[in-house]
Amino acid sequence: MSTRSQQLPELGQDSGREYRLGIMGGTFDPIHYGHLVTAEQAREALNLDLVLFMPAGSPAFKQDRTVTSPEDRYAMTVLATAANPAFYASRFEIDRPGVTYTVDTLKALRAHYPANVRLYFITGADAILDIVSWHDAASIASLATLIAATRPGYDIEQAQARIARSGIHFDVRYIQIPALAISSTNIRDRVRLGKSARYLTSESVIGYMHKNGLYRMPVPEG
Ligand code: ATP
Ligand code: MG
Numbered sequence: 661m662s663t664r665s666q667q668l669p670e671l672g673q674d675s676g677r678e679y680r681l682g683i684m685g686g687t688f689d690p691i692h693y694g695h696l697v698t699a700e701q702a703r704e705a706l707n708l709d710l711v712l713f714m715p716a717g718s719p720a721f722k723q724d725r726t727v728t729s730p731e732d733r734y735a736m737t738v739l740a741t742a743a744n745p746a747f748y749a750s751r752f753e754i755d756r757p758g759v760t761y762t763v764d765t766l767k768a769l770r771a772h773y774p775a776n777v778r779l780y781f782i783t784g785a786d787a788i789l790d791i792v793s794w795h796d797a798a799s800i801a802s803l804a805t806l807i808a809a810t811r812p813g814y815d816i817e818q819a820q821a822r823i824a825r826s827g828i829h830f831d832v833r834y835i836q837i838p839a840l841a842i843s844s845t846n847i848r849d850r851v852r853l854g855k856s857a858r859y860l861t862s863e864s865v866i867g868y869m870h871k872n873g874l875y876r877m878p879v880p881e882g
Contacts, residue, residue, distance in 0.1 A: 666750070666751045667750055667751050667752040667755060668712075668750060668752055668769070668772055669710065669712075669748050669750075671709060671710055671773060671777050672773050672774040672776050672777040674776075675774065675776055677776065678776050678777075678778060679709045679710075679773075679776060679777045679778070680706060680707055680708045680709050680777075680778050680780060681708065681709065681710055681711075681712065681769070681773065681777050681778065681779055681780065682699065682702055682703055682706070682708040682710065682711035682712065682780045682781075682782050682807070683711070683712050683714060683765070683766070683769070683779065683780065683781050683782060683804070684698070684699045684702075684711055684712065684713050684714070684782045685714050685716060685753070685760075685762060685765070685781070685782075685783075686713075686714075686715065686716065687715065687716050687727060687733065687844065688713070688715045688716075688733050688736065688737050688844070689727055689728050689733055689844050689848070690728075690733070690736045690844055690847060690848075690861060690865055690869060690874070690875075691713070691715075691733075691736050691737050691740045691741075691844075691861065691865060692842045692843070692844060692847055692860055692861040692865075693840060693842055693859075693860060693861055693862075694784070694840045694841075694842040694843065695713075695740075696740060696741070696862075697837055697838065697840055698782060698784060698809040698837055699711045699713070699747065699782060700744070701809070701835060701837045702780070702782045702807045702809065702835060703746055705807075705833075705835045706780055706805075706807060706833060706835075708746070708780060709746070710746055710747075710748055711746060711747050711748070711782070712748050712750045712752075713737050713741050713747060713748065713749045713750065714750045714752055714753045714765065715730060715733040715734050715737050715749075715753065715754055716753050716754075716760040717730055717753045717754045717755070717756055717757070717758070717759075717760050718758060718759050718760060728874055728875075730754035731754075732868075732872060732874060733754075734749065734751060734754050735868060736865045736868050736869070737749040739862065739864035739865055739868055740861065740862045740864065740865050742864075752765065752768070753765060761794075761795045761796070762781065762794060762795075762800055763794070763795055763796040763797075763799045763800050763803070766779060766781065766799075766800060766803040766804050767799070767803065770803055778805065779803060779804040779805070780804060780805050780806075780807050781800070781804040781805070781806050781807065782806075782807045782809065783806060783807070783808055783809070784808075784809050785808065785809060785810045785811065785814055785816075785819070787808075788806065788808040788810075788819045788832065789818065789819050789822065791806065791823070791830070792822055792823055792825075792826035792828060792830075797826065797828055798828050800830075801828045801829055801830045801831070805831045805832075805833060806830055806831065806832045806833065807832075807833050807835060808832050808833070808834050808835070809835055809836075809837050810834055810835070810836055810837075811836065811837065811838075811839045811840075812836050812838070812839060813839075814836075816834050819832075820832075842860050842861075846860070847860055847861065847875070848875045851869060851874070851875035851876065852875050852876065852877050853877075854877075857869070
């Protein structure tokens, strides 16, 4: 059973001050320490009151492979974020039917929260390079400040140049986080090959993956 409270937490109650809401979107198939470190350091750098982790329902970019069920991806997101009081795992996107576009989520958040709540959309370096080509990028730019997590030594000029060429005014804050080459793809590959995924994500997520047989090689028929 999903309830409204599992979709969006309350924020902005005191109209006398500004609140900062971070949004960390992703497939989270599975969530890993790269996502968690990025969100935590974005929270700290930009003084975010809360970071929403929103597993995508039907990711716009990943129609080409089988994605783990939304409920499993959400459950792992809950487990991985549970101990951080500033993190909130949201069912918002998985409870919506169809393809998820960032712009629709941001519009819905804007309509839901009062004007003293500012929106900060957190992305990794790979995503910021593409953002000008996302669906309705101009509206994304008008709805949220972007926090782009880069690695030390990462060349942000290419992303900056692409954004400048688009003519869209994005407010982008670049933050450097420690080099973490962890990806969900790598974790899935490791599990499929029977290798260890320990210390790439939380023990709770690892336990969940194994208990539910996620990412295991399909048993050949016959
Ligand atoms: P996949 O390998 O399946 O593409 P992923 O590890 O890239 O998965 P996503 O769910 O696609 O994870 O990513 C969600 C968001 O997290 C994106 O903005 C992405 O740029 C960012 N991200 C992913 N991995 C890292 C990492 N190691 N460090 C910082 N940001 C990351
Ligand atoms: Mg990715």
